[in-house]
Amino acid sequence: MAASALWGSRPKTRGVVLDLIRAARTISRVELAASAGLTPPTISEVVRDLMSDGLVVEAGRGASTGGKPPTLLQLNALARYSVGIQLERNTCVIVVVDLAGRQVARTSFRGTAQMSPEKALPFLAAQVNAILDTAAVGRDRVLGVGLVSYGPQDRHAGLLLTPQPTDAWYEYPVAPRLAEILRMPVLLDNDAAAAAIGEYWLGTVDPHSTYGCIYMATGIGGGVVVAGEVYRGSSSNSVEIGHISLDVDGGECPCGNRGCLENYAGPSAVVRQALEMPGLADHLALDPTGTDFLTEFARIAAAANAGNLQARHLIERSARYLGCAAVTITSLFDLDLIVLAGPSFAVAGSIYQTLIQQEVDRRTFARRAHPVRVVPSVSGSDAAAIGGAVLVLQSELVLGRARVAAGKALSLVLPVVEATEAT
Amino acid sequence: MAASALWGSRPKTRGVVLDLIRAARTISRVELAASAGLTPPTISEVVRDLMSDGLVVEAGRGASTGGKPPTLLQLNALARYSVGIQLERNTCVIVVVDLAGRQVARTSFRGTAQMSPEKALPFLAAQVNAILDTAAVGRDRVLGVGLVSYGPQDRHAGLLLTPQPTDAWYEYPVAPRLAEILRMPVLLDNDAAAAAIGEYWLGTVDPHSTYGCIYMATGIGGGVVVAGEVYRGSSSNSVEIGHISLDVDGGECPCGNRGCLENYAGPSAVVRQALEMPGLADHLALDPTGTDFLTEFARIAAAANAGNLQARHLIERSARYLGCAAVTITSLFDLDLIVLAGPSFAVAGSIYQTLIQQEVDRRTFARRAHPVRVVPSVSGSDAAAIGGAVLVLQSELVLGRARVAAGKALSLVLPVVEATEAT
Numbered sequence: 019m020a021a022s023a024l025w026g027s028r029p030k031t032r033g034v035v036l037d038l039i040r041a042a043r044t045i046s047r048v049e050l051a052a053s054a055g056l057t058p059p060t061i062s063e064v065v066r067d068l069m070s071d072g073l074v075v076e077a078g079r080g081a082s083t084g085g086k087p088p089t090l091l092q093l094n095a096l097a098r099y100s101v102g103i104q105l106e107r108n109t110c111v112i113v114v115v116d117l118a119g120r121q122v123a124r125t126s127f128r129g130t131a132q133m134s135p136e137k138a139l140p141f142l143a144a145q146v147n148a149i150l151d152t153a154a155v156g157r158d159r160v161l162g163v164g165l166v167s168y169g170p171q172d173r174h175a176g177l178l179l180t181p182q183p184t185d186a187w188y189e190y191p192v193a194p195r196l197a198e199i200l201r202m203p204v205l206l207d208n209d210a211a212a213a214a215i216g217e218y219w220l221g222t223v224d225p226h227s228t229y230g231c232i233y234m235a236t237g238i239g240g241g242v243v244v245a246g247e248v249y250r251g252s253s254s255n256s257v258e259i260g261h262i263s264l265d266v267d268g269g270e271c272p273c274g275n276r277g278c279l280e281n282y283a284g285p286s287a288v289v290r291q292a293l294e295m296p297g298l299a300d301h302l303a304l305d306p307t308g309t310d311f312l313t314e315f316a317r318i319a320a321a322a323n324a325g326n327l328q329a330r331h332l333i334e335r336s337a338r339y340l341g342c343a344a345v346t347i348t349s350l351f352d353l354d355l356i357v358l359a360g361p362s363f364a365v366a367g368s369i370y371q372t373l374i375q376q377e378v379d380r381r382t383f384a385r386r387a388h389p390v391r392v393v394p395s396v397s398g399s400d401a402a403a404i405g406g407a408v409l410v411l412q413s414e415l416v417l418g419r420a421r422v423a424a425g426k427a428l429s430l431v432l433p434v435v436e437a438t439e440a441t
Numbered sequence: 442m443a444a445s446a447l448w449g450s451r452p453k454t455r456g457v458v459l460d461l462i463r464a465a466r467t468i469s470r471v472e473l474a475a476s477a478g479l480t481p482p483t484i485s486e487v488v489r490d491l492m493s494d495g496l497v498v499e500a501g502r503g504a505s506t507g508g509k510p511p512t513l514l515q516l517n518a519l520a521r522y523s524v525g526i527q528l529e530r531n532t533c534v535i536v537v538v539d540l541a542g543r544q545v546a547r548t549s550f551r552g553t554a555q556m557s558p559e560k561a562l563p564f565l566a567a568q569v570n571a572i573l574d575t576a577a578v579g580r581d582r583v584l585g586v587g588l589v590s591y592g593p594q595d596r597h598a599g600l601l602l603t604p605q606p607t608d609a610w611y612e613y614p615v616a617p618r619l620a621e622i623l624r625m626p627v628l629l630d631n632d633a634a635a636a637a638i639g640e641y642w643l644g645t646v647d648p649h650s651t652y653g654c655i656y657m658a659t660g661i662g663g664g665v666v667v668a669g670e671v672y673r674g675s676s677s678n679s680v681e682i683g684h685i686s687l688d689v690d691g692g693e694c695p696c697g698n699r700g701c702l703e704n705y706a707g708p709s710a711v712v713r714q715a716l717e718m719p720g721l722a723d724h725l726a727l728d729p730t731g732t733d734f735l736t737e738f739a740r741i742a743a744a745a746n747a748g749n750l751q752a753r754h755l756i757e758r759s760a761r762y763l764g765c766a767a768v769t770i771t772s773l774f775d776l777d778l779i780v781l782a783g784p785s786f787a788v789a790g791s792i793y794q795t796l797i798q799q800e801v802d803r804r805t806f807a808r809r810a811h812p813v814r815v816v817p818s819v820s821g822s823d824a825a826a827i828g829g830a831v832l833v834l835q836s837e838l839v840l841g842r843a844r845v846a847a848g849k850a851l852s853l854v855l856p857v858v859e860a861t862e863a864t
Contacts, residue, residue, distance in 0.1 A: 169806070169807065170806060170807040170809055170810050171810075172810060179807075179809045179810055180809075227675070228673075228674045228675045240773070244674075249774075250651075250775070251651045251667075251774050251775025251776065252650070252651045252775050252776065252777040252810075252811055253775055253777075253807060253810040253811050254775070255775045255806065255807035255810050256773060256774060256775035257773050257775075258772045258773065258806040258807070259773065261772055261806045262768075262769045262772060262773065263687065263765050263768065263769065263804075264686065264687075264688070264689045265687070265688055265689065266687045266688065266705075266761070266762060266765045273804075273806055274803055274804045274805075274806075274808070275768060275772075275804040275805075275806070276765075276804070282689075338689070339689060342686050342689045342699075345685075345686065345698060346685045346686065346769065346773075347773060349681040349684055349685060349698075350663075350679060350680055350681065350682065350685065350769075350770060350773055350774070351672075351674050351679060351773070352673070352674025352675050352676055352677070352678045352679035352680075353674065353675065354675040354676075380697055381686075381696075381697045381698040381699070382697075382698075383592070383593060383678065383681040383684045383696055383697075383698070384592065384593040384602075384676060384678035384681070385697070386593055386602045386603075387593050387594075387595060387602055387675075387676040387678050388675055388676050
């Protein structure tokens with residue numbers, strides 16, 4: 019790879035042009051100039067730069083519109099890669115994606131459990147290095163790592179503002195520390211926001227849509243995307259749908275609120291409800307200690323799918339609560355689409371989809387203005403990890419925030435702290 | 442006034458420059474160039490145009506920074522006006538504001554009640570003409586009318602998508618019809634969104650803030666502003682906070698949802714609760730037919746302020762429900778400020794402010810990331826009407842959507858239908 023900077027003197031224009039090429043799959047220079055609102059000489063210059071950096075390649079000729087058929091351009095998807103890590107206490111997924119957002123490698127394991135960040139982060143880094151080796155992706159072609167987890171977070175400082183899973187994680191600088199170990203740029207973001215933007219990048223939603231994502235893994239999170247950008251709010255701690263109250267007089271939640279959605283509809287709530295049904299708990303051999311409740315939840319969801327009435331009752335109840343929350347975010351954000359993503363929708367996704375769609379159709383305030391569709395994520399359980407990788411691509415390619423020189427990533431969203439000790 | 446178009450060949454640049462002058466109150470050309478990121482010759486040209494149209498005037502000299510003290514510019518606030526109308530079944534407020542958003546005239550009366558739009562709109566138009574005459578504001582200086590009411594709406598077509606207050610209003614083209622009668626541009630928008638943007642325009646919130654507004658009149662609405670622009674969603678039917686569920690098993694609401702905030706915390710709910718307390722109902726001589734429930738609600742709020750324990754209990758309960766909903770919108774939109782606006786906060790505003798602030802402090806998900814303040818609107822009961830007028834100013838001045846020639850407004854958001862019958 020040439021030692022030239024990825025971004026020259028026109029980072030914004032380059033980003034716009036590159037994103038148009040990505041979204042179009044193949045496009046001529048004339049079409050690009052029209053779409054970008056730039057002059058043909060400017061487009062030619064930007065495209066020459068992108069080609070000399072290996073990001074864009076020519077891909078045959080398009081249909082003639084009278085004269086010589088135009089040369090088509092396309093993204094050189096294998097020119098750069100990014101890594102996405104979805105991390106929480108019960109699940110961890112790592113993916114490597116190419117410039118087009120396509121997954122080229124994946125690994126997953128149980129989450130951090132009670133592990134401290136001092137132990138968990140070097141382990142994560144080793145996994146990232148291993149998957150890059152396996153996929154034969156050179157580190158000089160990796161733009162960075164998108165680490166996504168639950169909120170609240172301080173996204174700019176790259177730290178978690180929650181004592182989950184243990185107190186040691188509270189305000190621990192997870193992103194700077196992982197960047198230091200990996201010697202790569204690392205950004206931290208919300209898992210549900212990542213899952214939401216991943217759908218956009220993968221081209222499965224209308225680019226002008228205002229849509230939401232409900233992400234259910236251990237907890238329940240949300241993300242909203244407006245015309246291709248994540249809705250952020252004041253501090254990027256938005257759309258915390260798992261902690262909106264469905265009962266003003268409901269039980270206290272560790273988050274501080276009462277009657278939170280998560281405590282009625284989340285996997286741990288469903289497992290708790292199942293353990294109170296002796297017939298069902300025995301039938302499914304549920305573990306009353308509930309340490310591995312995502313597995314137990316999957317067992318209940320599978321039983322519901324298979325027609326077990328007790329299990330179905332529980333999953334439907336969870337879906338109705340989620341439906342109520344879906345109505346709330348739809349009426350507040352005026353969404354036209356809701357995407358269901360994350361591992362806890364994996365098994366009984368169609369029950370959830372059907373019932374949430376019903377609630378939204380019946381109860382959303384603006385249903386006379388436009389319909390609202392409820393669909394499963396194209397990335398299913400991996401949506402957040404893929405979204406984490408996509409956030410890196412978007413940050414680099416569209417927003418043009420970083421400069422990457424040969425073999426060394428200089429900055430992403432976070433300043434990379436040079437390691438002071440050999441690791 | 443000169444017959445030149447308000448907007449020349451640089452509507453966007455003119456809008457940006459005009460908004461900077463408005464926000465700064467006084468500013469030099471050098472400061473303007475720096476703030477707008479434009480070259481001094483471009484700024485000089487745009488300012489010359491704005492001055493020749495009478496929108497900007499020179500206002501003395503600023504402090505010297507070494508050389509000759511710079512000439513300061515300011516908005517010629519009296520060069521143009523706009524009209525705001527807040528309309529619903531129980532209240533109607535009409536205001537005339539100048540370019541700076543300052544109120545120069547106001548009138549108010551009971552709302553439409555059961556009146557049909559065919560009767561109500563000519564009456565409204567007569568009121569608008571009367572207030573302009575009284576304030577001696579020539580129609581050639583009026584940019585247009587911002588009519589604001591409850592949702593859902595089709596903002597682009599200028600019609601209401603609700604059978605409130607009567608079926609005749611459902612899909613009735615209120616904005617085009619009022620434009621036709623008044624022979625002025627009329628935009629339709631949501632009352633709570635209008636109240637929210639009014640705060641920004643009047644300079645009472647940090648321009649970079651993400652803040653929300655809870656607007657309580659007959660019903661309860663909401664608006665969110667992100668960096669000076671109303672959050673719209675798919676169809677501008679966003680932030681319908683009055684119809685989010687606080688109890689998934691609660692009673693059916695005419696909106697289609699269950700357990701809606703409005704039915705627990707809104708004025709009609711409080712009056713209904715008061716009528717069930719014989720001591721209080723007798724003491725305050727409440728009318729059990731409840732036709733004028735905003736007046737009855739104000740009486741209960743006044744009694745609460747005066748220390749009546751039963752009344753205080755009811756207002757505090759309403760405030761707790763609103764607090765719960767405020768936590769929901771704060772956790773979803775990640776707000777740093779909530780503004781309380783509208784006539785139903787007028788009497789017992791401090792009880793509401795205190796209790797909503799308490800709930801937000803205790804329960805908001807991202808409270809560790811940043812504080813969230815709860816404040817009363819600077820425009821109180823008139824917030825929505827002033828906001829309606831401000832939406833016209835913003836549409837015209839910042840977004841530069843319209844061209845206004847001498848004595849005749851050609852277009853705003855809506856095409857103005859020429860009247861075919863004499864009115």
